[in-house]
Amino acid sequence: MSNDIILSNMDTVPGKTIVRHIGMAQGNVVRAKHVGRDIAAGLKNIVGGELRGYTELLEEARRDAIRRMVEDAQAQGANAIVNVRLSTSSVTSGASELYAYGTAVWVE
Amino acid sequence: MLSDELIPLLISVGPFLVLLGIGLTFGTMAQQRHLYLLDQRETALGDMLLTNVGNIEADHGDLVTGSTVVAYDFFRRIMILFRKLIGGRFRMHERFMERARREAILRMAEDAKARGAVAVHNIRLVTANLGDSGSAMGGCEVLAYGTAVWEKGDPHG
Numbered sequence: 001m002s003n004d005i006i007l008s009n010m011d012t013v014p015g016k017t018i019v020r021h022i023g024m025a026q027g028n029v030v031r032a033k034h035v036g037r038d039i040a041a042g043l044k045n046i047v048g049g050e051l052r053g054y055t056e057l058l059e060e061a062r063r064d065a066i067r068r069m070v071e072d073a074q075a076q077g078a079n080a081i082v083n084v085r086l087s088t089s090s091v092t093s094g095a096s097e098l099y100a101y102g103t104a105v106w107v108e
Numbered sequence: 109m110l111s112d113e114l115i116p117l118l119i120s121v122g123p124f125l126v127l128l129g130i131g132l133t134f135g136t137m138a139q140q141r142h143l144y145l146l147d148q149r150e151t152a153l154g155d156m157l158l159t160n161v162g163n164i165e166a167d168h169g170d171l172v173t174g175s176t177v178v179a180y181d182f183f184r185r186i187m188i189l190f191r192k193l194i195g196g197r198f199r200m201h202e203r204f205m206e207r208a209r210r211e212a213i214l215r216m217a218e219d220a221k222a223r224g225a226v227a228v229h230n231i232r233l234v235t236a237n238l239g240d241s242g243s244a245m246g247g248c249e250v251l252a253y254g255t256a257v258w259e260k261g262d263p264h265g
Contacts, residue, residue: 006170008170009253009255010169010229011163012163014164014165014166014167014255015166015167015169044179046127046131046181047134047138048131048138048179048181048184049178049179050177050211051179051247052177054177054247054249055177058175062175066171084171085232086173086232086234086251086253088234088238088249089236090236090238096249
């Protein structure tokens with residue numbers, strides 16, 4: 001996802017050795033729906049199936065959350081993040097929180 | 109006269125029945141098409157290895173994700189109301205979630221394959237409810253993520 005930092009959701013980074021554990025890195029984004037997408041999704045609610053607008057919305061938001069996590073890790077001087085976890089929750093009706101967290105490490 | 113009572117009744121119940129019909133027809137059609145496409149795409153994926161085992165030895169790895177937001181059609185949402193009265197297994201819901209999960213896993217695997225990976229390990233599946241269907245942000249999100257790995261000697265993806 002990013003060229004300058006390696007992300008892995010395992011305890012290790014494949015092909016590398018962890019030299020130092022730095023600490024938690026995290027990033028979150030709260031995104032609300034927008035009207036155009038909501039109307040389309042409302043129509044889709046009759047027919048059912050995938051709500052493509054929301055899928056895209058959440059994908060975008062997740063990329064942002066991951067980017068913030070990466071920035072957090074870089075600020076701590078890491079070059080990789082291991083054990084990355086992603087979660088989604090609906091904080092209030094109409095808004096969702098995307099949260100990404102992991103452990104910033106230095107690998108060689 | 110019978111029609112005097114029938115017409116107001118039709119006006120009040122009509123839209124509901126139409127929505128039920130639309131939901132049932134299109135929902136079932138979409139489901140069948142989706143299942144067919146899922147089968148095809150899973151075949152096209154070939155021998156991509158998907159596991160949820162961590163600590164795999166490989167040359168290079170990177171995070172891959174795949175997700176989908178799905179919602180029920182009108183007919184199935186009403187049927188679920190009835191099911192809630194009776195209790196028991198929500199078979200419809202099981203099939204529905206299974207479909208969404210396969211879609212999310214496929215998207216993740218296809219992303220990994222497009223980048224030249226040979227396997228995805230340590231796969232995690234997360235399901236999140238985005239609030240009531242029909243309300244501001246209805247539907248259910250299924251997310252699959254894992255670490256894609258490249259074979260030794262392969263160029264970094």
